[in-house]
Amino acid sequence: MNYQKVLEKIQAEVEPFRREGRQADYIPALARVNPDQFGICLRTLDGNTFTVGDADVAFSIQSISKVFSLAIAMHFEGEELWRRMGREPSGTAFNSLVQLEYEHGIPRNPLINAGALVTADILLEKMADPDDFYIRFLRTLSGNPSLNYNDEVAASEQSCGYMNAAIANLLKHYGNIRGDIDRVLSLYFRMCAVEMSCRDLAEAFVPFANHRAPFAYEGITLTTSQIKRMNAIMQTCGFYDEAGEFSYLVGLPGKSGVGGGIAAICPQRYAIAVWSPRLNAKGNSIMGMKALELFTTLTAESIF
Amino acid sequence: MNYQKVLEKIQAEVEPFRREGRQADYIPALARVNPDQFGICLRTLDGNTFTVGDADVAFSIQSISKVFSLAIAMHFEGEELWRRMGREPSGTAFNSLVQLEYEHGIPRNPLINAGALVTADILLEKMADPDDFYIRFLRTLSGNPSLNYNDEVAASEQSCGYMNAAIANLLKHYGNIRGDIDRVLSLYFRMCAVEMSCRDLAEAFVPFANHRAPFAYEGITLTTSQIKRMNAIMQTCGFYDEAGEFSYLVGLPGKSGVGGGIAAICPQRYAIAVWSPRLNAKGNSIMGMKALELFTTLTAESIF
């Protein structure tokens, strides 16, 4: 298949959506981003890379970070991880605190904020310097040694992150955060504040697509079964209350972030990252969702 | 791969679970079933069939019926269907009425009871005699002309089905059932009360696995894209509040029923049906779940 042509066709077809939606603007650093950018990077497992648009512009990965921290936590905890969180879809938007309170501090899954805060707590338990480790892990995964935290973003998020602080306090109330709340929040916000391009993300997601190869990066190892299970979690939980929608329209495991990025994989075939800052009402990139829907339609290469 | 050996290995490995859990016993006809039965039938897309155990014993398909009625409704309604229901996972067990009330009578997805009641209402709108049509559709899909409704089961279910009657009345309150409530309930309970064996179900699910072939049975036609989308819905919504669990452990689109059956598919590869009446706390067959988990582990053939 001529993937380059496919990407170019997609780029043309999503053009009419370029002005729809609004970018996240709850912190200055996100509000400053030019919203009219759009890029795709596709990495096939046979080693080819295809890009269109702003595929090399770095942006805030935000919740896509939850996939990377989950990989680290699975390495350390294995199936024990599920004593502290579930692996079921969260169902509805209004569930952030509601569900957590009903379910006594056990987050529904690791890809919602509550779950990622518990994951951050695990990293703090298991590592002397998780901040340092995490960025090294991402550099190795992506093959880009210049990746870094944007500490302006992290500080801004933390200064206005009252909802996440509420969640962290509730988790602590139920004993599901063991470390210091501020330390957990600080690590969480920093992990969200890494900046990566579509190219970086596609490269970093290749190991999750290539589950027959050994996963071993910076000492983090995952089995084939564990990688498949991470894919299953991305499939059912990766898009908040649009998980069903993404599964229906796109049909790939993936994870979106409020910075406008989406990374997805097709097992044994490819990893793909798209980016465009303008979001729909559910917080997912409008052009990104559209681009991925077109990609699996045009290539007929989804998991279904 | 020697699938027969795989099935036999599974049969041996699930044996220790034979006495775990309890069968559904809320109506006499289900309570009378010998709970210590277990069967598997695998149909590959190249036309081979493999079975072990009680693969030819017919049982009540119950909620697996929701897949068949959804196929009919998608044919008639296309994307209009989503005006009357969602396609997001329902999240939690306690949500049956709760969620429906919060969301003003729009069921979360077609594979929960509320969604299937709306689907039944659609069938009643579109067809002169949906009871007659539905069983003909299943006979053709399964290639078994002797399939039939068990009207003792249907009548028993309806006589004690107060929760479903509550849901139907709530849907009517919100205008999302247009026909007569009793008629909708009657069709719904009859569709659940069809009896099929693992062999029948595996055969009937082959068209959902074989999405490149035209789907055309008794005048019901679906496009490749529609079949893929049905798979996506089964993947995210097919197991009530164990959808994430099934995706994590098994990694196949599928649908379970309270009669102890589970039907699942691997796109372009196979359809598989398992059956054992004893259920876990979430209402899914214990040996059935275990068998499918082993199957995708041993064959390494899941969607992930």
Added chain:
Amino acid sequence: MNYQKVLEKIQAEVEPFRREGRQADYIPALARVNPDQFGICLRTLDGNTFTVGDADVAFSIQSISKVFSLAIAMHFEGEELWRRMGREPSGTAFNSLVQLEYEHGIPRNPLINAGALVTADILLEKMADPDDFYIRFLRTLSGNPSLNYNDEVAASEQSCGYMNAAIANLLKHYGNIRGDIDRVLSLYFRMCAVEMSCRDLAEAFVPFANHRAPFAYEGITLTTSQIKRMNAIMQTCGFYDEAGEFSYLVGLPGKSGVGGGIAAICPQRYAIAVWSPRLNAKGNSIMGMKALELFTTLTAESIF
């Protein structure tokens, strides 16, 4: 105090609100009522009666009926009643089915629909002909032998009462309705469909204000303590999710109905009934609420 002057002053002061809000119109018989009516009747325990406006026009008492059926149920069940329902305020409007499902079929209190449906079920258990008894009980309480059911209203309500049917089915599912659902609904809707004037209601509420006198009507007897406790329930639960508001602004135990009536009492002092069909968003009479607020402000005679 010159109560007649007080009522006339109130009548003048509420005049500007005469066109605010809309009457209930979900059934033809309620929609046909001239909405621009307003009446008050005050009965003091020393036997005087004061009226203004349309105090002798009969209207549909609707939920005010729940007080009368509760009195009958308390007579028969005593404290056993609380095994089948609670006596806590229901909190929020959206709780009708939600709360009932969370709390496994135990209605929050007897003055919400779910509670009154259980009360109707109790009447059916305890009496050979509760329909006949109930109207006799109201005739005796009000001293008006011509009171009757409006069966057009009852039939209309039942024909569109899907939400109440949903609640009744859910109660049956949890085993908290023992009789036939349709029979329970029929009695419930008939009890709501009695027509009474403000004068009838004020008279019928006098025994609930006069708790030192023996309560004995048509064989229904209540102790002083039971009457006080009924007042407590009216105080905390009589106005759905405006119970706090009514307590704050008016400060009397009472019960409202969607027909626009409100009956309230001041223990050892008086019973008062107001009526005006136009309702606020919570389903309570706008002029009625305003009139009662003025009454307790002008007389300084509330329970606080």
Added chain:
Amino acid sequence: MNYQKVLEKIQAEVEPFRREGRQADYIPALARVNPDQFGICLRTLDGNTFTVGDADVAFSIQSISKVFSLAIAMHFEGEELWRRMGREPSGTAFNSLVQLEYEHGIPRNPLINAGALVTADILLEKMADPDDFYIRFLRTLSGNPSLNYNDEVAASEQSCGYMNAAIANLLKHYGNIRGDIDRVLSLYFRMCAVEMSCRDLAEAFVPFANHRAPFAYEGITLTTSQIKRMNAIMQTCGFYDEAGEFSYLVGLPGKSGVGGGIAAICPQRYAIAVWSPRLNAKGNSIMGMKALELFTTLTAESIF
């Protein structure tokens, strides 16, 4: 009536309940209290005081403080207060965060923790030194110049008060806390940590019973109508999800605290305070509830 005899009779009758329930022990200072204490103080509006048991032992007033801070906030805000909180009962225990999230940061009423945190924020807005003012206000109300904060208790509460911190962060997220979260929490916990005896509390509640007299203490003034309305709020919201129960069994406006105290009033008649540390499952003093139920039964002096 011989109130002293009534109190002595109550003391005898509640004796069998002395060992039921457990005191609050989530912080050391509360866990250290001898749980087998019990006291009552009654203050009639004609100026007489009656006591039995440990009526002069000071204890942690905890949530009873919410009444005092509400009085201050009503003085400053008047009816504007209700832009930032409701005055409806909260319904259920599990609603703390759930309800707040559904209702977008508007606490259901001022007597639950969320409401009292907003009240604390108001005090911080309106006063230069609310910590100093609040204790002076209580000293004047109670006539006891030696009242003080127990800062060990306040510090302990704050160090483990993750649920309250979660609530405060959620309120801040919705913009309903304007000041610094830590400052709000600190004031809130200090106000809860004042120590008063039954005698102090009964005296301090007399002005809320005596609504015909001008309320003017340390510059805080309330009108007759405002005092009555505070009583209405105590009546419907003073006992969390036992408000209906307390209204049903006791029939007085009041407020309980987790330290085992309950203060209540009968308008124009008396204020009464009871204390015993052992709590029921809802967090209210077992002997205290029982004693007040007996008091209104024996004296027949409730609001109903």
